[in-house]
Amino acid sequence: MGRAPCCDKASVKKGPWSPEEDATLKSYIEQNGTGGNWIALPQKIGLKRCGKSCRLRWLNYLRPNIRHGGFSEEEDRIILGLYISIGSRWSIIAAQLPGRTDNDIKNYWNTRLKKKLFGKQSRKDQRQQQFARQVANGGQKEEGTRDTNGTNGFAAGAYNWHQHAMAMPVHPMSGSIVDGNRTGEEVDESIRKLLFKLGGSPFAAMPPPPMYGESQTFVVPSVHTAPLTEGGIQCSGVLPALELDENFQFNQVKLDGLECFFGMGDQSMRWNEVSPLVCPNTTVASSSQGMQQYCLVEEPVDLGMQ
DNA sequence: AAAACTACCAACCGCGAACCG
DNA sequence: GCGGTTCGCGGTTGGTAGTTT
Incomplete structure (x- = not known):
């Protein structure tokens, strides 16, 4: 039947x-x-x-209190952090962003955030950034940087998002979910609780600082317990090694384009080509100093898990 | 000015889960 | 326990507005 x-x-x-x-x-x-x-x-x-x-x-x-468009940097980071952790479970991600719908977030991810993260800018973003650079240059128009893709020198994969972050002001999230009083540790705890609630073990104490040599290269471990030197890929920059247990393994199949985070695939990825949305405030530290901050959601956010 | 291309987003579709008798 | 119905979710599509050539 x-x-x-x-x-x-x-x-x-x-x-x-x-x-x-x-x-x-x-x-x-x-x-x-x-x-x-x-x-x-x-x-x-x-x-x-x-x-x-x-x-x-x-x-x-x-529905009342629905918000459309105008995603803030904070919302970007929350979406990204949760996507990395739990994959494309849009309804769960939406539940952490009051006024946002799963459809809205899904659309936003597919059309903008994914491209933004992996270096292919939308034209809107290109224009915003070009404008910001012009402002930073005292209004001087940029010339001679347009490449054959028409991306003003920011062809896919070659865009420097750290530069972008400096040019683009970070907007505080509108609404009430940022109270500004919570520490990064409290936010981490909220996400741990959320992940635990979803059926996995909370990724234990945020990952140890990656070894950061002079080559600015370290090895991203696989999701589970692979040692730092095995099964990973060469990356430059700073990346948290998320420890998710096997209950989260299924998410890997949904992590379109994020294989690098999980040590999947055979391609290398340069982390300085990835948006600071991943590691917004990370500092390139000397090997003796270690990493200063972790990624995922770093701003105080009420995840409703208290 | 117009055609071609691109980005965005509302809406649809189909599947699995949950519920109910 | 089983089958039917409804709900909720995530993937995909199609229309359209905006942009580029």
Whole structure:
């Protein structure tokens, strides 16, 4: 027996929602709630829509206190930190960002953040950065840097995000989830608790500082217990060695483009080509000093795990 | 000015999980 | 325990606005 369709597709309207449909759905749910049955809801209120479509419209657009666009640096870091830790579990990531929907975060990741992280800038970002550099140069227009890709010298993989970070001001997160009083350790603890709740062991005490030689190269360990000198890849820069237990191994298959974090794949990656979103405040320290700060989420963030 | 290209995002689709009788 | 139904999630698609050539 095949799967029962959730609705009669022939008689159901698809595509963008009209303002009238929005108003009908919104006013009904605000007054009566969903009634616990999305499938029956559209018939009840005379909408020619699939129940799933109604649910999606409500959750992603009509629900109160939804925020769209305008992701802050802080939100970027939270998304990135959680993506590295738990993969593409957007609903969990969204739960840590009040007002954001999983769909919004997913879109943001797929269209912007992933490219931003791995060096391929969106044109919007390119323009923002070019503008910032012009401002930094006292308004002088940059010339002669456009490459054949039309990326003004910032071709994929060659973009220096540390430079970007200096040019782009860091905006405090709007809303209330940053209280500014919590230490990095408290945030780490929140994430540990979250990961533990998700079924894995919290990655024990943040990783030991990587050995940082004069070559500015160290070996990223595999996710589990691989020693620093085995199974890793050569990377330059600073990277935390996350210790996630086997319950998190499944996430690896979803970590599109992040294989380097987990010692997967055979390509080498230069970490100074990766956005400071990964290691926003990391300091290139001498081998005697060790690493000053860890990555993941470093700003005080209420992860709701208290 | 127009065609081609790119980026963004709302919405759809299908699957597994959870729930219920 | 089983089968049917609904929910929730993540991946993907399609439309459109913006940008480049």
